[in-house]
Structure formats: C-alpha cells, structure tokens
Amino acid sequence: xxxxxxxxxxxxxxxxxxxxxxxxxxxxxxxxxxxxxxxxxxxxxxxxxxxxxxxxxxxxxxxxxxxxxxxxxxxxxxxxxxxxxxxxxxxxxxxxxxxxxxxxxxxxxxxxxxxxxxxxxxxxxxxxxxxxxxxxxxxxxxxxxxxxxxxxxxxxxxxxxxxxxxxxxxxxxxxxxxxxxxxxxxxxxxxxxxxxxxxxxxxxxxxxxxxxxxxxxxxxxxxxxxxxxxxxxxxxxxxxxxxxxxxxxxxxxxxxxxxxxxxxxxxxxxxxxx
Numbered sequence: 170x171x172x173x174x175x176x177x178x179x180x181x182x183x184x185x186x187x188x189x190x191x192x193x194x195x196x197x198x199x200x201x202x203x204x205x206x207x208x209x210x211x212x213x214x215x216x217x218x219x220x221x222x223x224x225x226x227x228x229x230x231x232x233x234x235x236x237x238x239x240x241x242x243x244x245x246x247x248x249x250x251x252x253x254x255x256x257x258x259x260x261x262x263x264x265x266x267x268x269x270x271x272x273x274x275x276x277x278x279x280x281x282x283x284x285x286x287x288x289x290x291x292x293x294x295x296x297x298x299x300x301x302x303x304x305x306x307x308x309x310x311x312x313x314x315x316x317x318x319x320x321x322x323x324x325x326x327x328x329x330x331x332x333x334x335x336x337x338x339x340x341x342x343x344x345x346x347x348x349x350x351x352x353x354x355x356x357x358x359x360x361x362x363x364x365x366x367x368x369x370x371x372x373x374x375x376x377x378x379x380x381x382x383x384x385x386x387x388x389x390x391x392x393x394x395x396x397x398x399x400x401x402x403x404x405x406x407x408x409x410x411x412x413x414x415x416x417x418x419x420x421x422x423x424x425x426x427x428x429x430x431x432x433x434x435x436x437x438x439x440x441x442x443x
Contacts, residue, residue: 212266212268213265214266216249217262218243219408220412220413223263227265227275229403235290256271258273265281283360292359303353303354306343306353307361313339318368320332320336329378343365344389351393366397370410372394372410
C-alpha cells in the first residue's frame with residue numbers, strides 16, 4: 170500500500186513538472202506539497218527507552234525535521250525480539266527502523282536523519298571542515314562527558330573526587346569551545362548541541378553524586394542549555410532531571426552501588442568502545 174501511495178505521488182510530481190510552462194504559478198507550491206506528503210509516507214519506528222539520553226538525541230533530530238514516527242518503548246531487562254533482530258550485534262537502544270531497515274547507534278542515526286531528510290533544519294554545516302569539527306566535538310562528548318559521568322557514578326572517596334574534577338574539567342573545555350557563541354554551531358542549533366543537550370537530564374545526578382553545582386562550576390554550559398531548552402524539539406524530548414536521578418536511586422537500592430550503577434549505565438549504552 171505504501172509503495173502504491175509513493176508511486177501515485179511520483180506520478181503527480183511528473184505531471185506537475187511536465188506542466189511547468191503552462192501553470193507556472195501553481196507548480197512549486199504543489200510540488201513541495203507532494204514532496205512533503207511523500208516524506209510522511211515513510212514508516213519510522215523508534216525502539217527506545219525514554220530516560221536514555223541517547224534515545225533523546227534521536228527524538229530531537231526527528232522533531233527538528235518534523236517527522237512522524239512510532240515510539241516503541243523497550244524493557245531493557247527483557248529486550249524484545251524486534252530489538253534483538255534489528256540490532257543483533259550490540260542489542261541496545263536506540264534503533265531507528267526506516268521502512269523495515271534498521272539504523273543503530275545514536276550519532277549514526279542522527280547523521281542518517283540529516284542526510285535523508287535534508288530539506289529542513291540542517292544539523293550539520295555544509296562546509297566539510299566544519300562538519301569534521303562538529304564530529305570531533307560530538308566524539309569528545311561521548312568519550313569524555315558520558316565517560317566522566319560514569320566514573321563519577323561508580324566511584325567512592327578519593328576516586329570520586331578525582332572523577333568530579335575530571336568531569337568539571339571536560340565541561341570547562343566545552344565552555345572554551347562554545348566561547349561567546351549562542352550555540353556550538355554558531356547562531357543556530359546544530360549537531361554538537363544535539364549530541365550534548367541530553368546531558369541536561371543528568372545535571373541533577375552529577376550534582377547529587379558529586380556534591381557540586383553545575384551553575385557555579387560550569388555557568389556557560391548551564392546558560393547554553395537554557396537556550397537549547399527554549400526549542401520545543403528539545404524540551405519535549407528530554408527526561409526530567411529529578412526523574413532521571415530517581416531512576417538511578419531506585420536501581421542503586423536493588424544492590425551494591427557499584428554493580429547497580431554499572432548495570433544502569435550499560436543499559437544507557439555508556440560503556441562504549443573508545
């Protein structure tokens with residue numbers, strides 16, 4: 170049915186283009202309307218777990234592009250056959266299924282979305298060097314910020330204090346990169362912003378576990394996060410900070426702090442290969 174629908178839309182596009190000389194004033198509005206209809210004909214399914222900051226990245230990207238999709242929440246203690254089928258290697262969320270074909274890993278999914286639906290809200294700069302620069306900082310966020318947060322959550326005593334200093338130092342490096350720009354991409358919300366902003370859900374957790382204040386230690390990052398949250402695509406895609414912390418607390422009560430937090434972070438796909 171979907172294939173027949175797309176064929177019909179393609180046929181209408183052909184008619185519109187063939188009549189461009191006779192009906193110039195009607196051509197382009199109709200053409201773009203048909204293109205929009207075709208984009209909505211795509212079947213998009215997101216396998217996710219709402220608290221996951223990695224799933225939040227995909228939700229933001231889909232919202233930025235104005236795409237409709239079906240969200241299928243996963244029980245990560247009892248993963249669905251569909252998740253195991255679509256991501257047999259890592260068996261992790263998020264997974265975006267586009268017309269039956271899976272795309273795995275949050276940053277890969279976001280890049281895919283930006284390439285396929287490139288008609289609206291570009292997430293990457295057009296300049297190749299700037300694109301490479303964005304990918305570098307996105308990789309920094311995954312390895313340093315999420316990695317540092319993992320160390321903070323899973324350590325005690327002097328090791329925890331060292332982990333706190335390390336994490337703050339990583340945020341300070343990001344503040345230097347941000348400079349006086351409103352967003353990491355410049356004047357507009359872009360790829361690095363999208364990759365980092367789900368960390369906002371973890372701010373209260375960082376503060377509680379590390380006995381620190383994000384506003385005092387990293388004021389520019391906090392101000393940047395508030396600018397990002399003014400976008401509906403962001404504010405509606407993030408897990409509440411207190412709710413996120415409550416999830417960690419609940420898991421911690423189920424066993425030793427080290428084991429429970431490590432399992433939790435593994436569920437969030439934080440234990441990534443360097």
